Amino acid sequence: MKPVTCRTQPGRPAEPKIDRSVTLHLRGDWGGANLHRVCGWIAQELADRCGPHTRIATWNSRGFSDAVRAVGRGEVHVAMTTPTAFAVAALEGRGGYADESFPDLRALGVVPQRDRLVVAVHQDLGIHTFAELRESKPALRLATSVNDGVNHVGLAAHEVLTRSGVDITGWGGELLEDERPFESLDHVREGRANAIVHEAVMLPPWQELGRFMNFLEVEQDVLDGLYEDFAWPAAVVDDDYFPGCRAFRTLDFSDFLVLTRADLADDLAYAIAWVLGETRHVIEGQYRHLAPERSPVTYPLDPVTMGETPVPLHPGAARYYNALPAS
Incomplete structure (x- = not known):
């Protein structure tokens, strides 16, 4: 007889029993x-x-x-x-x-x-907002996922950056594209990248990196456009979720x-x-x-x-x- 770890509790929906093999x-x-x-x-x-x-x-x-x-x-x-x-x-x-x-x-x-897509740049760049980023036009080495029509992180990063008026390669920068967040976080930790757009914000490396990064709030018109076009909602990152960082709005990735x-x-x-x-x-x-x-x-x-x-x-x-x- 198969082990069954749970039985119907009073007031709970009935436990299923499917006699046929599937x-x-x-x-x-x-x-x-x-x-x-x-x-x-x-x-x-x-x-x-x-x-x-x-x-x-x-x-x-x-x-x-x-x-x-x-x-x-x-x-x-x-x-x-x-x-x-x-x-x-x-x-x-x-x-x-x-x-x-x-x-x-x-x-x-x-x-x-509970997850968010966040945009962060190294504090050495002295940039705190997308407006400052557009004005400065730095040559960023930005780590993110591949934008290949499949990876949702790469797709979302592309949409957020493009709609925010950011042109990484046009400004003389470089995109470091990988499949999973671990490689992107390693690029920043090991100095190959000075900016990142990614999710999985609960991973421990974000706490290490957060002390040296400025997190950019995504502008409201960008968030509104993403919701209208794709039904992608916005969300808040709470105060001090990253060390010393105040709350900010960005794309929900939950x-x-x-x-x-x-x-x-x-x-x-x-x-x-x-x-x-x-x-x-x-x-x-x-x-x-x-x-x-x-x-x-x-x-x-x-x-x-x-x-x-x-x-x-x-x-x-x-x-x-x-x-x-x-x-």
Whole structure:
């Protein structure tokens, strides 16, 4: 008999039991980061509640528009992507999805990660605002992710800089482009870069670098344009989140979206949403050695807010969230 770690509590939505054996394909991240970890959690808890010959595989991915397209095309049943808001454009074929829309995308929930895309320049440059940056036109060596039409960080960095009137190469500077944040942070730490546009602000290297960087607030007209064109929201970085840095507004880069299509079986959609909400202690336990505000998963997880997604919920998932007791 399979081990089952959780049973229905009084007043909670009913625990799923799927008698048939299923084969599911999930899509996570490169293999060693948080999206893959979430997929492993879903796979373990879902398999415990399905037939004895259930098989669940997690495919490697970049976790950006490639994941959205893969699930939209039916290549996988469930995909993880981040940030959550960036998937909205795929529903209507806006922005990077102008060539191929996916109106049948549905959400199973979100795993919260409070994150921001930030623009920072070395304090030696004496620049504190985008206006000063445009006036000075320094030859920056700027680290960020690749802008290849897939990587959401590179895409967002390009949009923010271009709409802010910043021309890195035109001003005689250099772009240092990589896939993941670790390489970009290393460029700054090791002196190869004197500016950075990136996310994953909870990573420890940001605390080290923050003492030597000025963080630039993204101007309101830029934030408004990004929301109008792509539905990308703005957010605040709180006072002293980076050492000695006052609060500022920038682009929100929050949350991991669990994405599927409308044709996923209702009982599977309900079961996955139930796993997210009712076995949340499984994933929380993997991050509790970190303070919530410094954790790649912002715990404690709240099932109600996990069901609040900018992409419409799958009806099976909605059945779980609608069954939650009123707070």
